[in-house]
Amino acid sequence: MTEAETSPGGLVDRRMALAREWDGLIGRVRKLKGFEDFLRPPRLEALLPAASGGPVVIVNVSRWRCDALIVTEEGVRNRALPDLTLDRAIEWTNTYLGVLHAAEQARHAHQLTQDAVETDPYPATIRAQLRAASAVMEAERRTDDMLTTLQGHLWDSVAEPVLDELGLNRVPPADAPWPRLWWCPTGPLTLLPLHTAGHHTATAGEEVPRTVFDRVVSSYTPTLRALLEARAGRVAGDATTxxxxxxxxxxxxxxxxxxxxxxxxxxxxxxxxxxxxxxxxxxxxxxxxxxxxxxxxxxxxxxxxxxxxxxxxxxxxxxxxxxxxxxxxxxxxxxxxxxxxxxxxxxxxxxxxxxxxxxxxxxxxxxxxxxxxxxxxxxxxxxxxxxxxxxxxxxxxxxxxxxxxxxxxxxxxxxxxxxxxxxxxxxxxxxxxxxxxxxxxxxxxxxxxxxxxx
The missing domain is CATH 3.40.50 (Rossmann fold)
Structure with missing residues (x-):
């Protein structure tokens, strides 16, 4: 490159020329059949068929506000989630991860003592196994308590508003296909079990249990595009022949x-x-x-x-x-x-x-x-x-x-x-x-x- 080209002004001119060349190449590609949307965000109308089997619920979590974007074949509507905040979601997720990690460690330690007893069945190893078994029971109790609390939070702040918005407010008939729903969480909610949100131990005598499990069949999708591609990916052998x-x-x-x-x-x-x-x-x-x-x-x-x-x-x-x-x-x-x-x-x-x-x-x-x-x-x-x-x-x-x-x-x-x-x-x-x-x-x-x- 010449001295003029390496000067500040020359570098700016070169970058502008490269940008124009790039834009021209992209324009040429988009004129090709099938590449009209090359490097463009997908158009909403192209993504709506992802909801052909049931609504897709994108749960958006941010520091400013939290919303459920409910995608159906007809379009997208918003349901505000005022009881969900980013700070609460982070707190729930950190607690969830910590309790599960402790339970994982307790189970691993117990398994090692079981293996030791099988090869060395002496009083010391048996006592160690009993102590490890007690630790597992305590870890399981804490896990159950944590999940019960978390499921209640997820129901109150996310699932109940969404299901009410969709009119999924009853238990489907046993002899009919159940409605489907796809969860697409974001942020810390990607780690949490939205599909089990609910008050599972407090449903006795309730006409309609306050749980996701009792109203809809849940699935997950990482994105609308991933679900759309999975639907389009059906192959000939899907149906029983x-x-x-x-x-x-x-x-x-x-x-x-x-x-x-x-x-x-x-x-x-x-x-x-x-x-x-x-x-x-x-x-x-x-x-x-x-x-x-x-x-x-x-x-x-x-x-x-x-x-x-x-x-x-x-x-x-x-x-x-x-x-x-x-x-x-x-x-x-x-x-x-x-x-x-x-x-x-x-x-x-x-x-x-x-x-x-x-x-x-x-x-x-x-x-x-x-x-x-x-x-x-x-x-x-x-x-x-x-x-x-x-x-x-x-x-x-x-x-x-x-x-x-x-x-x-x-x-x-x-x-x-x-x-x-x-x-x-x-x-x-x-x-x-x-x-x-x-x-x-x-x-x-x-x-x-x-x-x-x-």
Whole structure:
């Protein structure tokens, strides 16, 4: 470059010329068919079909005011949320994360003492196990108390105003399809269980229970565009057909994956406590999906390379294993397999044409994070990479409870070795609602299970 070009005035002129060139290139691209909105924000009318299955509720949290933007096919309307503030949402979320982190540590310590007793059943190790068991019981009590309080706050400040605005003020008939609703939270609310908002232990004698569970089937979506793309991503095999045989061909990049289930069962990942109910989940799945309809990777066979290779060949996948998530650095999380972690970064580098992913007994590292505007969890990562429907847990759950929930869901949505992914959200709602009805005062058991997708 010449001296004139490197002078302050010359640099300004060069930047202006480059900006004009950039604008000209963008204009040329937008003249191409299909690229009219290139690098433009999506038009509202283009996003409204995302609400074709039911309203999408974007809960906006800011220091100035909080609102629910209710998106339907007809348009968007606003419902002010005067009882929700950013400070309250931050306080609730910090309490939630802290209590869950303490419970996670207590369960981990208890599992280690159980393993020690199995190999060294002496009085000292037995006493240590008893102390750890007592600590777990106290942590569970605190978790239940925290969740009960949090669910009441979320109902009073967010869910009740939204459901009233939508006219969802009654329990749907048992013999009719339930209404659907998609939550799209922002800010600290991205970490909280809006789908279980309510006063679950105070509904006796009430004609209409004050809970989300008893009025609507909830799902989540990270954005309107993600939901729209998931709806558009339906493939030919979504509907149950008369041909109940399972294919086993190797798909190319131009075809959908086989209509088969990949089962990844890893109960003893190195350095992790043993998951004692993985075998029960595996057996439930292999009973529903005959040998020609599934692939089983377990134990030493559940390696990073094997799982990565098989994901592209299966439309449905179920992970029964430990996971790890770091909410402050999401890319460091992943699935713990026999030879290490299949990370979110590994998954994000691929693009799948999957239809359903189930994540059972996955661990969420909930402690010590800053509040984020967005949280990329394992479930969200799988959804972004192409799995239209994802069922997962928000935090580590008892693997016996996870086995119960997932077994009920798979029995509900599987026929003749085929999985009906469109039925996943209602099936999860029924399974978790039944669990809630059995133990309304133990929300730690039924709160974490969520569905992402259309």
């Amino acid at each position: 008369s041909d109940n045989t399972c294919s086993a061909s190797t798909p190319t990049s131009q075809t959908v994956a086989d209509e088969r289930m990949l089962v990844v069962a890893m109960d003893d990942a190195p350095g992790q406590p043993r998951l004692r109910n993985v075998a029960a989940e595996r057996d439930a799945l292999t009973a529903l999906f005959p040998p020609g309809c599934r692939t089983l990777l377990e134990g030493p066979g559940a390696t990073r390379g094997a799982v990565d290779a098989e994901l592209a060949r299966h439309r449905w996948v179920h992970f029964s294993c430990h996971g790890d998530q770091d909410l402050s650095e999401p890319s460091r999380g992943g699935l713990l397999l026999h030879d290490g972690m299949l990370s979110i970064t590994d998954l994000a580098a691929r693009r799948f044409r999957g239809d359903f992913a189930g994540l059972s007994a996955c661990k969420t590292a909930v402690g010590g994070v800053n509040l984020l505007d967005e949280t990329i969890t394992l479930a969200a990562a799988l959804h972004y990479t192409g799995y239209r429907h994802v069922i997962a847990a928000l935090w580590s759950v008892d693997d016996e409870t996870a086995a119960r929930v997932f077994s009920a869901v798979y029995r509900d949505v599987t026929t003749g070795g085929r999985l009906r992914s469109e039925a996943a959200a209602p099936a999860l709602h029924r399974a978790v609602r039944a669990l809630r009805d059995d133990a309304p005062d133990e929300p730690r058991l039924w709160t974490p299970f969520t569905h992402i997708g259309p």
